[in-house]
Amino acid sequence: MFQVDTHIHAAACMNQKHLLRFIKHTYQTEPDRTVAEKRGRKITLRQVFDSLHMDPYDLTVDSLDVHAGRQTFHRFDKFNSKYNPVGASELRDLYLKTENYLGGEYFARMVKEVARELEESKYQYSEPRLSIYGRSPEEWPNLAHWFIQHKVYSPNMRWIIQVPRI
Structure with missing residues (x-):
């Protein structure tokens, strides 16, 4: 199955603290x-x-180490490496992807939490960005399915779909 590469750029949607809180919460409430x-072989959290x-x-x-610094702008390869929580691609796949075993549920839940916070504050907006690569004609329909299935729409978010040059 093709995977859309999902990234949230430079605190546009969520920050490290939010991700950390979410990881700990899921482990506390759903470890099995x-x-x-x-x-x-099926694997539990x-x-x-x-x-x-x-x-x-x-x-x-600090140990999550998922922040984009000056060295990551205009360098998608470096940007990608910075978005592996604790350097573990397994955590990136689980928490920051739209296509995975859970159908991108964890990522959608985090996006919705941030959207609620933005909506409550009224005058704050965010511009989350997702990356697709043009490797498969199914990329757009898969991403649209994730978006609709998880209802990640918010009037306080303007989604940007980027196609990086690699």
């Missing part, structure tokens, strides 16, 4: 939920963290 499949030899409660904003 099946969240991935590897080589035909607890098993994902065990395989990374990591306890989510030990994570900090």
Whole structure:
């Protein structure tokens, strides 16, 4: 299955603190939920963290290390590497993708939390960006399906779809 590469650019939608809080919350409330499949074997959230030899409660904003600095602008390869929480692509796939075993549910839940906060503040807006690469004709329909299925619309968000030059 083709995967749309999803990125939230430079706190346009959520920040490291929000992501950290969400990771800890899901681990606390859903540790035994099946969240991935590897080589035909179903994997729970607890098993994902065990395989990374990591306890989510030990994570900090600094250890997440998912912020875009000056060195990442105009360098998509560097930008991509900065959006692997704790350097673990498994966490990026689970929490920051629209297409994964959970159908992008965790990412959508975080986006909706941020949207609610923006709407409550009334005069704050965000411009989240998602990247697609043009490798498959299914990219747009898959992204549209995720958007509609999870109802991530907010009048306080203007979505940007970017096609990076690599």
